[in-house]
Amino acid sequence: MEKLTLALVAHDAKKDDMAHFAATHEAILRPFTLFATGTTGGRIMERCPTLSITRLKSGPLGGDQQIGAMIAEGKIDALFFFVDPLSPHPHDVDVKALMRLALVYNIPMALNLATAERLIASFKD
Numbered sequence: 001m002e003k004l005t006l007a008l009v010a011h012d013a014k015k016d017d018m019a020h021f022a023a024t025h026e027a028i029l030r031p032f033t034l035f036a037t038g039t040t041g042g043r044i045m046e047r048c049p050t051l052s053i054t055r056l057k058s059g060p061l062g063g064d065q066q067i068g069a070m071i072a073e074g075k076i077d078a079l080f081f082f083v084d085p086l087s088p089h090p091h092d093v094d095v096k097a098l099m100r101l102a103l104v105y106n107i108p109m110a111l112n113l114a115t116a117e118r119l120i121a122s123f124k125d
């Protein structure tokens with residue numbers, strides 16, 4: 001398979017789920033180029049020492065926008081964004097902008113664990 005570039009993002013209440021997801025699928029993720037927002041990337045790297053992840057800024061400080069810009073530039077092949085729908089987020093406009101660009105550029109976007117499991121399964125082999 002071509003070397004895909006994936007973006008990994010999780011709201012605070014979903015970071016445990018994201019770290020667990022990445023650990024479960026570490027072998028599938030390893031060959032890919034991985035980007036993550038700052039805190040999410042740190043949590044995944046703690047849990048998955050074999051993964052090499054480029055950490056961008058934290059979401060509220062512009063990380064979501066950085067990933068959005070990469071999507072607009074055609075540099076991201078799929079987005080895994082574990083969203084917490086039950087908490088307010090100070091950077092909600094950035095969250096919406098990120099999702100919007102993933103829609104505009106029609107990249108696969110998993111917003112919850114159930115979809116992420118199906119999307120990652122499509123990357124096997």
Ligand SMILES: O=C(CO)COP(=O)(O)O
Nearest residue numbers: 037038039040058059060
């Ligand atoms: O805020 C985020 C998504 O909107 C994620 O940012 P962090 O990974 O830095 O917490």
